[in-house]
Amino acid sequence: MTDAALIWSYLSRDPLVWLAATLAAYWIGDRLSLAAGRKPWANPVLIAVLLLAVLLVGTGTPYRAYFEGAQFVHFLLGPATVSLAVPLWRNAPLLKRAALPVIAALLAGSVTAIVVALAVAAAFGVDDVLLATVAAKSATAPVAIGVAERMGGEPTLAAVLVLMTGLIGALVATPLLNALRITDWRARGLSIGVAAHGLGTARAFQVNPTAGTFAGLGMGLNAILTALIAPWLLRLFL
């Protein structure tokens, strides 16, 4: 029988291990999230990321080796962005019915997210590369990564910041909007979609279908708007 260490050293160089581990970790995260009644803090992505991070550090696997396998999942972010066209098209009638509030809230929310994040980071003396990385964090991951790359940011860190933003948005939205006494599901959904992209949208759908639909609209529109205005707003802080 072959030594387990030998089998591991063979397998750990194969993309299959880390592809399988990525899906398995997400599966575990999803089961745990379900068991916790889909509470926002029991986020399947967060659980999967922590499990995999512990596994990588524990086995001394560099991120680059992990990504060899995980890239097949990561690649789908591009097609997923294109696929956002479907909910955007489906929600077009909503946009027509509430065009002015949607456009006003989109502009206000998107500019606030970018400018406040840049202002706080700049106040702490964060360097230019990190400023370029933080600017697009409210947009959905493929857009934020693409925009960060183009502005001289760090794409991997951009992805982490996007994920964190989504989790923060999903956690704070309900208590914050209740405290502000906002009862219009359209306003609640749109604002969280603009501020916290896909994770915020997933959270909005759990709370109310109208909120979810408007969140999807907000996320899709903000993907376009952030790509257009983030480079321009970043220049004010460099």
Added chain:
Amino acid sequence: MIAALALILLFQLGGEATAQALALPLPGPVLGMIALVAGLALSPRLRATVTPVADGILAHLSLLFVPAGVGLVAQLDVIRSAGPALLLALVVSSLAAIAVGALTFTLVARLTGSAPE
């Protein structure tokens, strides 16, 4: 399914090619998305083909964040030095953006007489 995947990839490819060729500030997949919205509005056949597969991909959108999220382990140095500042930037900007977005929506909806659904 294959036709839908091929079409989605072709829209992405078209977006990437256009972004590169015209040196546009928008990422390729976003251009692909905009083109596909127009396509869906124009062609019922495209709608019927692409919609189920696109919904399938989006149903598992959060899985797609995992590989990039694990990138955390490659950024431990940055997180140690700038982590608290970045986290504060994310928390404050998220709170501000959600509040400003929702209040703006409510205000403009009231001014334009757009009733909640």
